[in-house]
Amino acid sequence: MFSTPYVLAFALLLSLPLLFLLAPRILPPRHLPISLPDELDDLALFRRASLASLHSSSTFSHLGTTNPQPKIAFLFLTNSDLKFAPLWEKFFKGNENLFNIYIHADPSSKINPPGGVFQDRFISAKKTQRASPTLISATRRLLATALLDDPFNSFFALISQHCIPLHSFRFAYHSLFASTPTESTTHSTRYGRQVKYRSFIEILSKEPGLWERYTARGNDVMLPEIPFERFRVGSQFFILTRRHALLVIRDRRLWRKFKLPCLKTESCYPEEHYFPTLLSMEDEKGCTKFTLTHVNWTGSVGGHPHTYRPAEVSPELVYRLRLSNSTYSYLFARKFLPDCLTPLLDIADTVIFRD
Numbered sequence: 001m002f003s004t005p006y007v008l009a010f011a012l013l014l015s016l017p018l019l020f021l022l023a024p025r026i027l028p029p030r031h032l033p034i035s036l037p038d039e040l041d042d043l044a045l046f047r048r049a050s051l052a053s054l055h056s057s058s059t060f061s062h063l064g065t066t067n068p069q070p071k072i073a074f075l076f077l078t079n080s081d082l083k084f085a086p087l088w089e090k091f092f093k094g095n096e097n098l099f100n101i102y103i104h105a106d107p108s109s110k111i112n113p114p115g116g117v118f119q120d121r122f123i124s125a126k127k128t129q130r131a132s133p134t135l136i137s138a139t140r141r142l143l144a145t146a147l148l149d150d151p152f153n154s155f156f157a158l159i160s161q162h163c164i165p166l167h168s169f170r171f172a173y174h175s176l177f178a179s180t181p182t183e184s185t186t187h188s189t190r191y192g193r194q195v196k197y198r199s200f201i202e203i204l205s206k207e208p209g210l211w212e213r214y215t216a217r218g219n220d221v222m223l224p225e226i227p228f229e230r231f232r233v234g235s236q237f238f239i240l241t242r243r244h245a246l247l248v249i250r251d252r253r254l255w256r257k258f259k260l261p262c263l264k265t266e267s268c269y270p271e272e273h274y275f276p277t278l279l280s281m282e283d284e285k286g287c288t289k290f291t292l293t294h295v296n297w298t299g300s301v302g303g304h305p306h307t308y309r310p311a312e313v314s315p316e317l318v319y320r321l322r323l324s325n326s327t328y329s330y331l332f333a334r335k336f337l338p339d340c341l342t343p344l345l346d347i348a349d350t351v352i353f354r355d
């Protein structure tokens with residue numbers, strides 16, 4: 001016979017692991033602070049990338065291909081496997097001289113290297129967490145590495161593991177490099193005359209909830225650098241020009257504010273504010289103010305957009321997702337469940353890459 005105290009003690013012991021499982025759901029998520037060594041590492045990297053852009057081309061590390069053609073740098077920001085790697089592989093095939101790939105993968109999650117075009121393209125990465133400035137740091141690390149790696153990286157496209165291409169590489173390349181330049185169309189560089197392209201980054205003001213997001217770090221902490229009237233929001237996924245990539249890694253003024261931890265986690269999305277706010281303050285005319293990555297916010301839950309399931313994948317969906325309100329077609333879309341890979345591959349050659 002067991003006596004009651006023993007049974008109670010045993011039950012208590014059994015419930016302990018349960019407590020550990022449930023704790024993250026009950027307690028508010030703790031913020032991942034950016035340590036001083038991490039911050040200094042980043043500063044050194046940003047300084048090197050910034051200096052390399054000022055000095056002669058001999059200071060470039062040339063880890064990427066040294067083919068002197070304008071390229072798109074694809075910056076994959078992930079904390080899980082790149083499940084759509086086979087689809088991207090098809091996307092990149094045959095365009096070897098026109099792109100470079102860089103992957104920032106959260107080192108705390110075990111990621112299977114996808115090989116192929118992704119082979120050896122992982123950059124030195126640090127832990128990332130949603131609703132914290134670590135996503136800004138990771139993005140800036142990708143930008144700096146790509147700037148440093150190849151002086152011919154001209155556009156920098158941020159992509160997540162949930163993103164898919166909606167067009168062929170050729171289509172994407174030509175729509176970016178044929179895109180409307182700003183009024184001062186060309187400027188001279190050591191590579192000859194260069195067209196001043198615009199960045200494809202969403203920049204919105206007067207959105208609902210903007211004030212809560214502005215005050216997420218406390219009242220008035222963003223002042224004087226960022227008055228509320230200049231605070232902007234936009235999709236995390238953008239395509240920046242080289243000029244703007246440099247501007248972003250050289251910034252220290254706004255970063256000082258955006259790196260502060262949030263007091264209100266439910267309004268904390270630093271990565272959706274830092275880039276649009278900085279670029280709208282520094283060079284609004286140089287930005288299209290819209291993104292080329294489609295996202296569906298209809299019926300979103302907990303800050304996550306609609307996530308497409310395999311049954312939803314069809315040629316019609318691809319055609320629908322390409323449509324935008326601008327003169328540009330959407331080039332990429334998110335979010336898709338990993339299981340969508342098979343139906344997407346089924347329509348890759350006949351639909352997605354046929355344009």
Ligand SMILES: *[C@@H]1O[C@H](CO)[C@@H](O)[C@H](O)[C@H]1NC(C)=O
Binds near residue numbers: 297300320
């Ligand atoms: C967006 O998501 C909703 C469901 O949340 C769905 O009904 C709708 O068809 C989606 N729109 C597109 C363009 O896929």
Ligand SMILES: *[C@@H]1O[C@H](CO)[C@@H](O)[C@H](O)[C@H]1NC(C)=O
Binds near residue numbers: 323324325
């Ligand atoms: C285009 O703009 C209209 C009106 O602002 C909006 O309702 C619609 O959702 C937009 N469509 C796309 C594809 O962004």
